[in-house]
Amino acid sequence: SRSINLAVIPGDGIGQEVVAQGLKVLNAVLPQDVKLETKEFDFGAKRYHATGETLTDADVEELKQHDAILLGAIGDPSVPSGVLERGFLLKLRFLFDHHVNLRPSKLLPGVATPLKGQPEIDFIVVREGTEGPYTGNGGSIRTGTPHEVATEVSVNTAFGVERVVRDAFARAQARPRKKLTLVHKNNVLAYAGHLWTNVFNRVAKEFPEVTTDYIHVDAATIYLVTDPGRFDVIVTDNLFGDIITDLAAAVSGGIGVAASGNINPSREFPSMFEPVHGSAPDIAGQGKADPSATVLSVGLLLRHLGFEAEAARIEDAVSADLAERGETVRTTEQIGDALAVRVAR
Amino acid sequence: SRSINLAVIPGDGIGQEVVAQGLKVLNAVLPQDVKLETKEFDFGAKRYHATGETLTDADVEELKQHDAILLGAIGDPSVPSGVLERGFLLKLRFLFDHHVNLRPSKLLPGVATPLKGQPEIDFIVVREGTEGPYTGNGGSIRTGTPHEVATEVSVNTAFGVERVVRDAFARAQARPRKKLTLVHKNNVLAYAGHLWTNVFNRVAKEFPEVTTDYIHVDAATIYLVTDPGRFDVIVTDNLFGDIITDLAAAVSGGIGVAASGNINPSREFPSMFEPVHGSAPDIAGQGKADPSATVLSVGLLLRHLGFEAEAARIEDAVSADLAERGETVRTTEQIGDALAVRVAR
Ligand SMILES: CC(C)[C@H](C(=O)O)[C@@H](O)C(=O)O
Ligand SMILES: CC(C)[C@H](C(=O)O)[C@@H](O)C(=O)O
Numbered sequence: 226s227r228s229i230n231l232a233v234i235p236g237d238g239i240g241q242e243v244v245a246q247g248l249k250v251l252n253a254v255l256p257q258d259v260k261l262e263t264k265e266f267d268f269g270a271k272r273y274h275a276t277g278e279t280l281t282d283a284d285v286e287e288l289k290q291h292d293a294i295l296l297g298a299i300g301d302p303s304v305p306s307g308v309l310e311r312g313f314l315l316k317l318r319f320l321f322d323h324h325v326n327l328r329p330s331k332l333l334p335g336v337a338t339p340l341k342g343q344p345e346i347d348f349i350v351v352r353e354g355t356e357g358p359y360t361g362n363g364g365s366i367r368t369g370t371p372h373e374v375a376t377e378v379s380v381n382t383a384f385g386v387e388r389v390v391r392d393a394f395a396r397a398q399a400r401p402r403k404k405l406t407l408v409h410k411n412n413v414l415a416y417a418g419h420l421w422t423n424v425f426n427r428v429a430k431e432f433p434e435v436t437t438d439y440i441h442v443d444a445a446t447i448y449l450v451t452d453p454g455r456f457d458v459i460v461t462d463n464l465f466g467d468i469i470t471d472l473a474a475a476v477s478g479g480i481g482v483a484a485s486g487n488i489n490p491s492r493e494f495p496s497m498f499e500p501v502h503g504s505a506p507d508i509a510g511q512g513k514a515d516p517s518a519t520v521l522s523v524g525l526l527l528r529h530l531g532f533e534a535e536a537a538r539i540e541d542a543v544s545a546d547l548a549e550r551g552e553t554v555r556t557t558e559q560i561g562d563a564l565a566v567r568v569a570r
Numbered sequence: 571s572r573s574i575n576l577a578v579i580p581g582d583g584i585g586q587e588v589v590a591q592g593l594k595v596l597n598a599v600l601p602q603d604v605k606l607e608t609k610e611f612d613f614g615a616k617r618y619h620a621t622g623e624t625l626t627d628a629d630v631e632e633l634k635q636h637d638a639i640l641l642g643a644i645g646d647p648s649v650p651s652g653v654l655e656r657g658f659l660l661k662l663r664f665l666f667d668h669h670v671n672l673r674p675s676k677l678l679p680g681v682a683t684p685l686k687g688q689p690e691i692d693f694i695v696v697r698e699g700t701e702g703p704y705t706g707n708g709g710s711i712r713t714g715t716p717h718e719v720a721t722e723v724s725v726n727t728a729f730g731v732e733r734v735v736r737d738a739f740a741r742a743q744a745r746p747r748k749k750l751t752l753v754h755k756n757n758v759l760a761y762a763g764h765l766w767t768n769v770f771n772r773v774a775k776e777f778p779e780v781t782t783d784y785i786h787v788d789a790a791t792i793y794l795v796t797d798p799g800r801f802d803v804i805v806t807d808n809l810f811g812d813i814i815t816d817l818a819a820a821v822s823g824g825i826g827v828a829a830s831g832n833i834n835p836s837r838e839f840p841s842m843f844e845p846v847h848g849s850a851p852d853i854a855g856q857g858k859a860d861p862s863a864t865v866l867s868v869g870l871l872l873r874h875l876g877f878e879a880e881a882a883r884i885e886d887a888v889s890a891d892l893a894e895r896g897e898t899v900r901t902t903e904q905i906g907d908a909l910a911v912r913v914a915r
Contacts, residue, residue: 307757339795341686363761373728375761383718412652416708420720443816450684450795450820471788475795
C-alpha cells in the first residue's frame with residue numbers, strides 16, 4: 226500500500242492558516258489506500274526568539290526522513306532581514322540540493338490581472354535553486370567605515386547549469402508548444418552568461434523538437450507585461466528567477482495563487498513545496514489569506530510524488546473555484562472547505 | 571555668450587534616425603544667443619566591423635573635450651552579444667564615472683499602458699552606474715568543459731553607494747512628495763545589502779523631510795504593476811536598476827518614450843544622454859521609430875547643462891504631442907518636426 230510521510234512547516238504569519246487548508250485539501254484528495262503521515266515542525270520566528278536556532282543539524286536529519294516538505298512561510302519583522310531567509314529557507318534549499326525551483330504561472334479564467342485585455346498566460350519558470358548570487362559567497366572589508374568594500378559572488382558551474390537546463394528542456398518537450406526561453410544578462414555578466422548560453426545551446430541539440438530563444442532579463446520584464454503569451458517554459462538563474470517569478474505571479478492572478486516547488490529531481494533528499502507569497506504579518510491571524518497558492522503547491526507536491534491524477538484534481542478544483550469566485554469575499558477556511566469539497570467529488 | 575559643445579553618437583539601427591530628430595528639436599529650442607557646436611562620432615557596429623575598434627584612447631580624449639554626449643543606440647545582431655555593450659557603452663559609463671543613471675517614468679495623458687485603469691505614474695529611478703555586478707569583475711576556469719566554474723563579482727563601495735544615495739535624497743527632497751524608496755535584495759545579498767541599507771539609513775538622517783522605505787527587488791516588480799503610484803524616487807544598484815527601469819518604461823508608455831541620463835554630477839567628464847530603447851534593427855531605416863525618448867533625453871541633457879526652461883519646454887512639447895497623437899501613425903521625421911514646431915513657439 227502507498228504512503229506519504231510528510232514534513233509540515235507552517236512557519237510564520239499567514240503560513241499557519243494557509244497550511245491548515247493545504248492539509249485539509251490533501252486529506253480530501255488522497256485515495257483511501259494511501260497512508261498519509263504528517264509531522265509538524267516549529268521553525269520560524271517563534272523558535273528563533275525562544276532558542277536562537279533557525280535549523281539545527283538534528284532538524285535536518287529529521288527532515289531527511291520525509292518524502293516531502295510542505296512549507297507555509299517563514300519571516301517576521303521582529304527578526305532582522307535575512308536571518309530566517311538564509312538560516313532556514315536558503316539553507317534547506319542548499320542542503321537538500323533543491324536545484325529545480327519550479328514556478329508555474331497560469332492566468333485562470335475569472336481571475337483578475339493588472340494587465341489590460343485579460344491576456345492568455347500559461348508558462349512555467351524553471352529557476353536554478355542552488356547557485357548564482359545566492360551562495361552567500363561574498364564579504365565586506367572596513368565594514369561600517371567610509372572605505373567599506375562589500376562583494377557578492379555569483380557562482381555558476383557547468384554541472385549546476387546543465388542539470389537545470391536539461392530539466393527545463395524535458396519540461397518544454399512535454400508541453401504542447403515545446404518552447405524554451407533562456408533568460409539571462411549575457412551582454413553584461415559575460416562569464417556566467419557565456420556558460421549559461423553555451424550549455425543551453427549544447428543541450429538544445431538533444432531536443433530538436435523544442436524551439437528556443439534567448440532574452441535579456443530586463444527585456445523579459447517588458448514582455449511579461451506586454452506579451453506574456455510568448456512564454457511557454459523559461460529557464461533562468463537563481464536571482465533573475467526570483468525577480469521575474471514575482472512579476473509573473475503579479476500579472477497572472479497575484480501571489481494569492483502562485484505556487485512553487487523546490488525540487489530535488491533525484492529524490493535523494495525531500496523536495497519542499499511552498500506558496501510564493503511570504504508570511505504577510507499585516508494580515509496574519511485574520512482569516513483573510515487566500516490558501517489557493519498553498520493548495521496548488523500541494524498539487525505540485527503530489528505530482529512530484531507520482532500522484533498525477535490527484536494533482537490534476539487539485540488544479541481543476543482551484544481553477545473552478547476561482548472562476549466562480551467573483552466578488553465574494555470568503556475566509557481562508559471557507560476557501561479551503563470549498564476546495565476540499567471539490568477535490569473529493 | 572553661452573555655448574554647448576556636444577558630442578553626437580547616432581550609433582546603430584534606429585539610433586541614426588532618432589538622433590537626427592533629437593538634434594532638430596535641440597536646435598529649435600535653444601535661444602539664439604546659445605552657440606551649439608556638434609561633432610558626430612561613428613561608434614558602433616559599422617566601425618567595429620571596419621576596424622575592430624569599439625572605443626580607442628584617442629576617442630576617449632576627444633569625447634572629453636565636450637560638454638555632453640547625445641547617444642542614439644549601440645548594438646547590432648552582426649556583433650557578438652556584449653562586445654559593443656561592454657566595449658563601448660559600459661566602458662564610457664565607467665571611464666566618465668557616470669554614477670547617477672537617471673531614468674524618469676511618467677505616464678503622460680493619452681499614452682497607452684499595458685496596465686488597467688490608467689494609473690498615475692510619476693517617479694524617477696536613480697540607478698547606480700559604476701559598481702555592482704557591472705564591473706566586469708569575474709572569470710571562468712575550465713571554460714567549455716563539464717567542470718567549468720564561472721563567477722561574477724558584484725563590487726560595492728561605501729564611497730560609490732553613498733554618493734548615489736545622497737544624489738537620490740537630494741532629488742527626493744526637491745520633489746513635492748519627498749519620498750525615497752531603496753530597492754535591493756538585502757535578505758539574500760547580505761554583504762552588499764547591509765552596506766546599501768546602512769548608508770541609506772545614515773544619509774536619511776540628513777534629510778528629515780524625506781519619507782523613506784525599503785522594498786526587495788522582487789516585490790518592487792509586483793508594485794510596479796499593481797501600485798506604481800506608490801513610487802516617487804527609487805534608488806537602487808546597477809543591475810536591479812537595469813531590470814526595474816525596463817519594467818517601469820513598459821508600464822509608463824513603453825520604451826518609445828523612456829529617456830535616460832548617464833550623469834557625472836561633478837561635471838569632471840561629460841555626461842551622456844540616451845533613450846532607454848536599443849538599436850531595434852528590425853525596424854531600422856523604416857522611419858517607424860518614435861524619437862520621443864531621444865527628444866526627452868535631450869531635455870535631461872539641457873537640464874544637466876543648466877537650461878532648465880528649455881528642458882521644461884521639451885517635456886511640455888512631448889507631453890502635448892502624445893496627448894494629441896491618438897491613433898495617428900506618423901513617421902520618425904513627422905514626430906520630430908511636430909516637436910520642433912512646438913518647442914519653438
Ligand atoms: C525569501 C527569499 C529568500 C526568497 C528568495 O529570494 O528566493 C523568496 O523571495 C522566494 O522567491 O522564494
Ligand atoms: C545594453 C546594456 C549593457 C544596458 C545595461 O544593461 O545597462 C542597457 O540595458 C541599459 O539599461 O542601458
